[in-house]
Amino acid sequence: MQDALRKKYDDLLEILRSYKSVVVAFSSGVDSTLLLYAAKEALGQNMLAVTASTPSIPRRELTEACEYCKRIDVEHVVLELDQLSVPGFKENPSDKCYICKKAIFRSFVDLCREKNFCEVVEGSNLDDQGDYRPGLKAIAELGIKSPLKEAGLSKAEIREISQSLGLPTYNKPSYACxxxxxxxxxxxxxxxxxxxxxxxxxxxxxxxxxxxxxxxxxxxxxxxxxxxxxxxxxxxxxxxxxxxxxxxxxxxxxxxxxxxxxxxxxxxxxxx
Known part of the structure; x- marks a missing residue:
């Protein structure tokens, strides 16, 4: 790993340690896989992964999330959520991502409190600020932390670090809901x-x-x-x-x- 990237990864670990304990929103994508790996390295058992099982998540992605958590021995909670029952979502307005993210991450916050963890963290990175992403508003309103963004990591850097660490997702294509x-x-x-x-x-x-x-x-x-x-x-x-x-x-x-x-x-x- 290049020195500049090593510095950013070390910063990520320090950010995670400052949270004391975390619930990681884990989708099995490139970003959340690196975040999960780093959280385990930084916090050991003071973290767990949570994945929302919804009608809009490809089944293979949910399967990969479960299998990866088993492989690296991370406690993993799968929460069932029917997005179509969330008021306003199925009508598909331009801010449906906001409606969906608010419901999903509110359930993550509830889990975090129930398990007595300090913070919920998710995998947004610097590049996510470019496109129309109303879901980021919901994340901000709920006080969810975005350590990859805080560490100044771009998508390309996340892939490069992931490859250096031997993570299976370093070249995984991007998928969306x-x-x-x-x-x-x-x-x-x-x-x-x-x-x-x-x-x-x-x-x-x-x-x-x-x-x-x-x-x-x-x-x-x-x-x-x-x-x-x-x-x-x-x-x-x-x-x-x-x-x-x-x-x-x-x-x-x-x-x-x-x-x-x-x-x-x-x-x-x-x-x-």
């Missing part, structure tokens, strides 16, 4: 979340690493696949096109399309 696949104002339902999850799992099983399956329509659902441009040639092969079209239709998509602009985060924010 499945509810982010819906155009604002279109109703979020368990049925449609399941369609997106199945579609993305198929692409994952086919070897694609970075992608999104956006869903459009309240009936006759349209799947809009976003891929890295370098993967366009692969998906346009006859065999893969036929399989994807057939599988997506069996899931419940009436039509399947490829977004020619390619994968990008926050593409649903382009209409705001």
């Amino acid at each position: 499945l509810a982010s696949r819906f155009p604002y104002g279109e109703l979020i339902t368990k049925e449609k979340l399941a369609l997106v999850d199945k579609g993305e799992q198929l692409l994952f099983d086919m070897g694609f690493k970075q992608f999104r399956v956006r869903i459009h329509g309240d009936s006759n659902y349209i799947a809009r696949i976003e891929l890295l441009p370098e993967d366009f040639g692969k998906i346009l092969s006859q065999d893969l096109r036929d399989r994807i079209n057939s599988e997506f239709k069996s899931y419940g998509f009436a039509y399947t399309s490829l977004d020619l602009k390619g994968y990008r985060t926050g593409s649903m924010n382009e209409t705001l």
Whole structure:
């Protein structure tokens, strides 16, 4: 690890030690995995991991979270939360992330108090300040700590440190809540979340690493696949096109399309 990154990682450990004990919001993503690892190094048994199990979390992500906590011997709590029952969420307003994060992290705060821990920490980094992210407002309102951001770590630096530490997520693609696949104002339902999850799992099983399956329509659902441009040639092969079209239709998509602009985060924010 380069000296500058070692200094930032040491700063992260000191920040975590200053909290005395923590509940780590753990999604099994790149950021929260480094945060969890650092919390264990800094605090030993004075920490635990918590993951929200919701209809909008891909099943493979929840499985990975559980398996990783077992692997490194960290106490792990999985909290069941039905986002669709949270007032205002399923109507899919532009601030749905705020509504969702407020509900999820409020449950984390309750767990923190119940277990007599001092702070809830989460994995936002410096780069998260760029896009439209109303969820950060909820985190701030609840007093949740963001140690990676406090230590001045960017996404690229988090990946580099993770690789140096041998963490399995150092090159893991970025994933987001499945509810982010819906155009604002279109109703979020368990049925449609399941369609997106199945579609993305198929692409994952086919070897694609970075992608999104956006869903459009309240009936006759349209799947809009976003891929890295370098993967366009692969998906346009006859065999893969036929399989994807057939599988997506069996899931419940009436039509399947490829977004020619390619994968990008926050593409649903382009209409705001």
